[in-house]
Amino acid sequence: MAEHSIRFFSEQWFPYPYPQATTVEGPVAGMEYPMLTFVPAETTRENLYWVLMHEFGHEWYPMIVGSDERRFPWMDEGFNTFINLYAFADYFRGTPPADTIFTTILNAYFTTAVAGQEQPLINAPSEVRSLYFTAYQKPALMLKLLREEVLGPEAFDRAFREYTRRWAFRHPQPADFFRTMDNLTGRNLDWFWRGWIYTTARLDQAIDSVLVPGAPTAGRAGAQQAAAPTYRRADGAQPVGGQVRVVLMNRREMVMPAELKLYYEDGSNEVRKLPVEIWLLGSRHSMTLETGAKRLVGLELDPRRVMPDVERRNDRWGRVP
Numbered sequence: 001m002a003e004h005s006i007r008f009f010s011e012q013w014f015p016y017p018y019p020q021a022t023t024v025e026g027p028v029a030g031m032e033y034p035m036l037t038f039v040p041a042e043t044t045r046e047n048l049y050w051v052l053m054h055e056f057g058h059e060w061y062p063m064i065v066g067s068d069e070r071r072f073p074w075m076d077e078g079f080n081t082f083i084n085l086y087a088f089a090d091y092f093r094g095t096p097p098a099d100t101i102f103t104t105i106l107n108a109y110f111t112t113a114v115a116g117q118e119q120p121l122i123n124a125p126s127e128v129r130s131l132y133f134t135a136y137q138k139p140a141l142m143l144k145l146l147r148e149e150v151l152g153p154e155a156f157d158r159a160f161r162e163y164t165r166r167w168a169f170r171h172p173q174p175a176d177f178f179r180t181m182d183n184l185t186g187r188n189l190d191w192f193w194r195g196w197i198y199t200t201a202r203l204d205q206a207i208d209s210v211l212v213p214g215a216p217t218a219g220r221a222g223a224q225q226a227a228a229p230t231y232r233r234a235d236g237a238q239p240v241g242g243q244v245r246v247v248l249m250n251r252r253e254m255v256m257p258a259e260l261k262l263y264y265e266d267g268s269n270e271v272r273k274l275p276v277e278i279w280l281l282g283s284r285h286s287m288t289l290e291t292g293a294k295r296l297v298g299l300e301l302d303p304r305r306v307m308p309d310v311e312r313r314n315d316r317w318g319r320v321p
Helices: 002-012 045-057 077-091 096-112 131-151 153-166 174-185 190-198
Strands: 022-025 031-033 036-039 205-213 231-233 240-250 258-264 269-274 284-301 316-318
Touching: 002 045, 002 077, 022 045, 031 045, 036 045, 045 077, 077 096, 077 131, 096 131, 131 153, 131 190, 153 174, 205 284, 205 316, 240 258
Parallel strands: 022 036
Antiparallel strands: 031 036, 205 231, 205 240, 240 284, 258 269, 258 284, 284 316
C-alpha cells in the first residue's frame, strides 16, 4: 500500500524527494511527518489503504508544497483528499469501492452543506463549525469538478503539476494557486473561485420550458403574417420534432457548465455539453435544437449526476428512462 501510494503520487504530481518512507501502526490513528506516517489498526483493506495513503499524501501537501494549513486547511487537507480519490480508485480498480469513491464525495456535499450552516472555505478554521467538510470534503469535490467538468483532465493536470513544481518547498497563498491555474490553463476562473471558496453559493440548473413553433398569427386583413414565428409550450406528453427551443435556467448563485442529454422517440440519445459562458448574460439561456427527422421525447440535465445540484426535480422534461 505504501509503495503504491508513493509511486502513484510521484508519477502523477511530483517525484517523492526524500530518501526513505516509514509507516507505523500507532500511536495515533492517523498523522503525518516528513518521511514518517502513523496509521490505525483498521479492520478492512479499504479503510486501511485510505488512511495510509492519505497520510502519505501529506508528504506532497503540505510537506513539499508548504501551504499554510493553520490559515487555509483547504489547501492542505483538501488538496490531499483530492489526490487521494484518484489513488484510491487506481489501487482498487475494477472493484465496487473504486466505482463509488467519487459518488461518496458528492454525497457528502448533500448531507453536510446545509443552508444557513455551511461556511466559506476561506474562513479561518477556528471559526468553522464543520471542519471535516470545509477542509477535506468540499475542496476535494471542488477540484474534482474543476478537473473533470470545467477544464478537462489534460489541462488541469498540466496546471496542477506546475503549481506543485513552482511552489515545492515554498509557501503559497491562495492567490498563488489561483494565478497559476489561470495562467497555465489560459482561463479566467474568477467565477469558479468566487463560488466555491469565498461563498457558500449553491447550484440549481433547471429545464424551464420546451417550446415549439405555434400557429402563425393573423394580420388586419386576415392574412397570415410572415413575421417572427410564435412559439407554444410543449407539455412533454407528446414527442416534438423539427425546430425545438429549450430554455434553461440557473436558479441559484453558483454557475457551472451544463450537460444536456436528449432522448429521441427511436430510442437513441445524444449529449450536448454547454460551457459556463452560457450564463454570462444572465440566469436564462435559450437554445434552438434542430432535431431533423427525429422526434424528441425527453431532456435531462446532468445525466451522469456529477454536479452538486440541490434540486433534481427540475432537471428533467418529458419521458426520461
